[in-house]
Amino acid sequence: MRPTISKLPTRPRSVDPDQPELNLRVEKQAEPDGIGMGVLSDGTAFLTQRAIADLCGLRNKYIGILSSEWSSAQPPKEVVRVKEILYEQGDGIPSLPHVEVFEGKRKYFAYPAAVCTAILEYFAFEAGRQGAEIALKNFRQISRHGLNRYIYDATGYEAKPEEDVWRVFKDRASLTYDAVPEGYFGIFKEIATLIFTLGEAGLHIDENFVPDISVGQAWAKHWQAAALHLRFGERRTYNHNYPSYFAQAMSNPQLANCYPEDALGEFRRWFRHDYIGEGRFKRYLSKKVSERSLGRGYVERILIAVTKEKGPEKVN
Known part of the structure; x- marks a missing residue:
């Protein structure tokens, strides 16, 4: 028998108290490793x-x-x-x-999932209760891809198309895809994986x-x-254009540096060990997170996602 929903919490963006209750049902359910979850x-x-x-332990x-x-x-x-924490995350x-x-x-x-993330963050970092180590471990494991995605993957649910939050990324990529001269690499294209990781965690470029300017x-x-x-040869410049709705577009095209492909290994090492590992990225990210009034655990979730290449481990 399929479960039915008798009561839905108010969501300012979609629920009108004067309208009848939505006839929701449980679309998907799973219990991997004894962790009950699902999708409405x-x-x-x-x-x-x-x-x-x-x-939360x-x-x-x-x-x-x-x-x-x-x-x-x-x-x-x-x-x-x-x-x-829910408010800081930008959730209703x-x-x-x-x-x-x-x-x-x-x-x-x-x-x-938004409520769960806020609860898990609280008991991992602030509550000071027994079980905090368990909460912190699970917080870090789930944060690699976000709880929504974790549940979707575990239940086999395919998310329905929503607003194109990747529009800015795609617009910028379309303007830089083949702009760099052959034999050289540009920063925006090289850190596309980082930008994608940020977007998956909810921090989309605009x-x-x-971030490519900081990098x-x-x-x-x-x-x-x-x-x-002296090791790799001289860098060059190329015409870099921003989408028309960017303030930077007023001075399009802009001369941006590109670097010999022979230096790509050195760049990746520097980016991983110096820019991220030495805390420069964390400081930049903290500033941007603060401007968006996101939760105090947000930076850690991003850093976990950026520095962990493997998928979510089994949660305990």
């Missing part, structure tokens, strides 16, 4: 109450307290902080943190977030300081 028919990925408790009752005290006039600090604060799911006569609570400036200083032209 509107695409909302969720964990069960017991699942999120297990990931807690007994089930502690997550139940969050639900029962969520709308209290004087909620406990756990509820207050989880709501703050639902009227309840869960959806009531019925399977036959049995009821269980389904917690949307007119105010141009390019730092690499140019390293190139000069290490006299790398």
